[in-house]
Amino acid sequence: MEDVFGMPPLGAVTLGTGPGVISSQPDKFSYETNGYSNNPNNRDAGFRQRQQSSGMFTQSRGSANPSAGDELSLRPTTSMLPKTKVSGILPTSAQQGNYSASQDLFVTPQPQPPNQKPAPPLMHKEPPILIKQASNEKSKSNKKDKGPTKDEYLKRLHNVLESLYNGQNVCDVVESYRGIKIPDKFLSHAVYSILHSVLKSDTKVEYGSQLLRQLRSEGILNTDKLMDAIKQIMDQMDDLGNEIPRVQSNLASLLGPLIAGGVLSLVEVMEPLEGGNNFPMFLLILQTLHKNEGKTWLITAYNESKVNLMNLLVEKDRTKEKLADLLEETELSFLYPLLRIQADLWKSLTADPSPQVFYKYIKDNLDPEHHTAPSFINALVTVIVKYVASESTMALDSNLAIAPEKSVTEQEKELLGRYKPVLQAFLHDQMKLQVIAIYALQVNQWLTWLQETEEDEEDEEED
Template sequence: MGEPLLPTSQTSLLAPKPPPPILHAKEPPILIKQGSLDKNKGGKKDKGPSKDEVMKKVDSMLDDYLNNSNMEEAVNSFKEQKIQDRFMSAVLTSMMNKALEKTDADRELVSTLLAKLKKEGLFNTAQFTGAFKELLGQMADKERAIPKIFSYVAGYAANSVVEEIMSLAEVAEMTENGAHYPLFLLVLQQLNKTLGKAELTKLFNDSKVNLLNMLPEIDKTKEKLADILEDKGLTFLFPLLRIQAELWKQLKANPNPTTFYKWIKENLDPSHYKAPGFINALMTVLVKYITQETTLPEGADPGVIPDKALQEKEKTLLEKFNPVLQAFLQNEINLQVVAVYALQVYCYSKQFPKGMLLRWFVYLYDLEIVEEDAFMKWKEDISDDYPGKGKALFQVNTWLVWLSVAESEEEEDGNS
C-alpha cells in the first residue's frame, strides 16, 4: 500500500508557496485608481464652465456693452470666456435675442459687435448660420410679444451680409419656398437702404438667387412677384418683370402682331432679345392674351375642356403671332426650352386647365416654334425653378414618347 493521502490542508502547507497575489498586486491598483481620481478632478477644471455659466457671463458682458458701447472691452471679455465650439451657436443666438426687444441702436450695436468678433476669428460662418437658423425658428413664438420681429431679424441678416458674416445665398437657402415669408424680401429692402440700388443689384445678381423660389408655393407666379416687388420698391432687381408688364400693356392696346413686334424692336435693347427672362416674359404674355381671347376667358372653369370652335380660334390666333415667336426662338434650343417652361408655369398658375398644356405642345411643334430637341431637353431637365413640372410631365408624357418615336422613324427614312 502506498503512503496515506494527507489532508488537503496539509498538502497545501507542504507545497511551495507562490507569492501572495493579493499582496503583490495590491499597491499598483490603488495607485492607478488614485491617479485616475486625481486626473478626473483635474479634468473637471479643463472642461471649463457649463453652458449656463457661459450664457450668464456673455449676457453680463452684453449688458455692459449696450450701456457703455465699449467695443474693445466687450471683445476682450468675449475672448476671456474661451467659449467651446459646442456652445457657440447658442451664445450667438442669445446675443441677437438680447436686443430684439430693445432699440434700433441696440440692435445695431449687437450687429457691429458680431462683425468684430467674426473678424477676430472668434466664431465661424457655420456657427453663425446655425445661430441664425435657431433665431428664425423662434420668431413665430415671439411675434405676438415683438410685432416687428421679422424686420428686426431681417436687419441682423442684412448686416451680416454686408459684413460678410454670411452670404445672401445662405440667407436665401434658409428662407426658400416661402419659409419665414416675407423675411427674405425684408432683407433685400434693408440692403437697399444700406447699399443702394447699384451695389445691391450686383450683390443680388452674383448670388444667383431665384426670387420666385422665395415666395410661398401658392404665390409662385411672376404676376404675384411683380406686385410684391413693386410694393417693396425692389422692381429694379427684376427689370424684365417690368418689361413683361409693358409687353402686356402694348398687346392689350393693339393686338396686331406686326405692331407688337415693331414696339419690341423700338423699345427694348437688343441685349434683351436672347435673355431667358425676356423670352419667358414674351411667351407668358402671348399665352395669356391668346387664351384669354379664346379658350380661357375670365371666369372659365379650368376643369372643362373648351369646345372645338374655341380651340380652333386659339390655334389661329397663335398662328398670327408665330412670326413674332419665330423671330426670337428660331434655331435657339435653350430659349425654346425657356418658352416651354413659361407655358408650364402659366398652366400651373391657372390650375392646369384641362387639355391646355398638351394642346399647346402640339401647336408649338406643328407651327415649328419649338423643336423636338427642345421638348426632350425640357423633359430631361431637373429644375426646381419652375413650379408644376411633375404634373406637366404627367399630362404630356405619352405625346413626348410619340414624338420621340416619330422623329426617330423620320431620321431612319431620311438615312435610307
C-alpha cells in the first residue's frame, strides 16, 4: 500500500472510519493483524489469484520470502456482507445450487472475442405452458349419446325373434320389441328384417303373421311401413328365390292372414302385382284366402275390393280365355264364374240349337245366384243374336254389301222368336236387366255395322 499511495507504515496511520474503510481491529470482525481471516472457508480463491498476478495490493513486510499471510486484502469477507434471503424474490432456478453470497455479488467478467457482441443478460425463463391436445373421450361420449346403430338395433330384434321361434308368448315378444325402442328412421329396416326372417320356413311364417298382427293392433306398426317392407321383398323376389326356395308361397301364406285380419286390404296387396309382377303371386294369395277363410268369405272380399284380375296378367295374356284357364287350374273359377260364360254358351248353342236344350244347359251349369248378373244377361243376349244372325242375314253365303231379301229377314225373326222364352225366363219383368239386353243388342248391331264397313273397305282396296 505504501508503495502505491506513499503512505506511512500501516501501524502508524489509521484510515479513519466510514463506508468502505476496513477496520484493523481484530476483535470486531475476528481478523488477525495481517488483515484477513485464517479461515480457509472465507477466502476467495479467484480474487486472491488476481492479487497475486497483479501485485497491485501486495506489500512485503521485510520478509525475504513473503507468504500469502503477509498480503493485505482489501476485499471484505463474507461475514462482513449482509445476509439476504433470496427465497421468494429470486426464481427457483436461481435459488438452486451451493452459491455463496460473494459468488453471487462478485462475478468475474469474461473477456469477449473481438467483433462479438456481449451476450445479453440471462432472463428468468418461465416454465413453458403445456397445451394438451383435445382428448378423444369427448368425441367418444358424443357418439355414445347418439344411441345404438342400425345394426345394433337389428341384432336386438334378431334376439327377440329367436325368443318368438322358441315358443315365447306373442304378447311378451311384443313387449320385448317395444323395449328395443327402434327409431322411426330404422323402422322400415326392422319390418323388412322381420319379413326376411319369417319367410325362411313355414313354421316361422305362422309366428311372423301373429307378431305383425299384434304389433298392428297395438299401434306399434303402421300400414305404410309394413307395405314398404312388403314391396321391398317383392322387388327382391328373384334374388330371394335363390336363398329361400319357397319364398313366393311363404309370402302368400304370410299375407293371407294379414288380409283376413284387416291389417292389409286386398287392394293394397294386389297393387304391386299389377302387370304380371311376380306372377303367379296373386293366385297364391287368393288360394291361401280360399283355404283359410272359405269360398263365401273370399267371394265377398273379392267383390267388395273391385280388384280387376285381368290387370294382374302380363299384357300379352290379358284375355278372358287365359284368365279363365288360370282360375280353373287354381280352383278359383267361382271368383269370375261368368268369365268364360259367353264361350261356353256359344259352344252349347252351336252343338244343339234347340231352345229347350240350351235352357237346360244354363240351368244345370250356372248357379242361380248368377242368373240376374249383368254379365250373364249380356252374354246370353249376345250369343242368341249372334247365332240367329249367322243362320240368316249374316250367313256365310250372304252378300253383306246389299240389303238382305225379305225372306231372309223373315227367317231371322222366326229364329229369334224361338229363343224368346229363354230370354223371358231370365229377363222377367226386371227393367234393369231389360236395359242390359237392349244395350247388348245395340252393341251387337254396332259390331255388325263395323264388320260390314271393314269388308267394304277391303273390297274397294282390291278393286
